[in-house]
């Protein structure tokens with residue numbers, strides 16, 4: 001947890017930002033920020049590991065279930081909603097008192113959860129707006145609906161609150177950057193272990209276990225389900241059943257989440273046994289160059305959508321010797337045909353969530369009035385399209401993939417047929433996929449790589 005002043009300042013800034021936005025009845029309303037509850041795994045007392053909601057964590061820092069925060073836009077008052085621990089429960093587990101928790105994040109007022117429903121009802125009777133963020137778990141929706149005395153279907157998350165939270169959370173402070181750096185220091189060790197161990201005959205699962213062991217030693221967790229596969233072309237391959245073969249590209253996308261909740265998101269691709277061929281070198285070098293060029297160009301004011309197209313251009317240019325595409329590089333980039341080999345987005349925001357704030361809505365976070373999501377397959381998957389701001393933390397993660405299912409589908413659907421050489425595709429299909437991903441903060445002069453340099 002950061003010092004209490006951090007949370008005080010964040011909440012004050014949120015109150016100011018929402019009051020200043022002048023949207024709706026903002027100045028007279030209440031903001032309700034729900035914490036996460038325990039979630040049953042196989043029965044009520046057997047729980048999934050607890051993970052606090054990231055927005056609650058950002059404004060309150062408390063990582064206990066069953067909490068909420070109430071901010072009053074008229075008075076500026078803030079209260080922690082918390083119940084005292086049940087007397088009978090104290091035998092089985094302990095947690096701080098509501099007052100102690102409130103103190104730790106700089107709050108003087110505690111409200112028992114039983115009072116909240118009545119308070120919200122009273123506020124609504126007076127015509128005060130109640131702002132809340134989009135719930136994303138079933139239990140959270142139920143709890144929110146119960147507090148508000150409405151049904152699920154009537155929940156209407158506040159657009160002005162979402163915009164204010166995004167504007168605030170997307171700019172990282174020095175203390176947040178230090179947490180991401182800490183996650184990256186652990187991530188370097190995870191990837192270093194894999195780099196050493198990834199030889200032919202080794203099971204992907206053994207590498208994942210080795211990374212998990214390093215996380216446990218470091219007191220951290222996986223920031224997301226890790227990808228560790230020779231089938232890198234299957235973009236969300238979550239199984240680790242294969243054994244590595246000489247010459248395979250092993251794609252490892254794995255990051256750490258440290259105690260404070262901040263994440264890293266790193267991808268490395270290794271050529272097993274260093275059994276390089278000219279073609280493998282060409283693919284790898286092209287992805288590397290796409291990343292370098294984008295890092296060079298990233299700066300405040302640069303639109304991420306523009307960087308994405310730049311990556312696509314470098315990739316198409318780099319692949320020219322393989323003769324996968326017919327026609328000019330311009331045409332392949334402008335039509336979107338490049339998505340055949342680069343179907344995902346160049347990058348996304350990173351912070352308390354590996355896809356930062358995605359629960360608030362991908363478009364609300366990654367796009368704005370100026371930049372709208374491309375509707376075409378490929379660029380449509382870009383999570384962050386708007387202009388970069390100083391203090392944003394982003395991933396830059398170009399890749400090249402040979403996805404048999406996609407080649408087949410495009411041929412069957414007659415998509416970009418005149419631009420794609422199906423026979424050339426057959427020759428490269430075994431190379432699966434390569435991605436290189438690092439984490440950067442946007443500074444006045446450009447993008448600065450966070451964490452230690454992690455070798456390929």
Ligand SMILES: [Mn+2]
Pocket residue numbers: 265348395397437
């Ligand atoms: Mn990523």
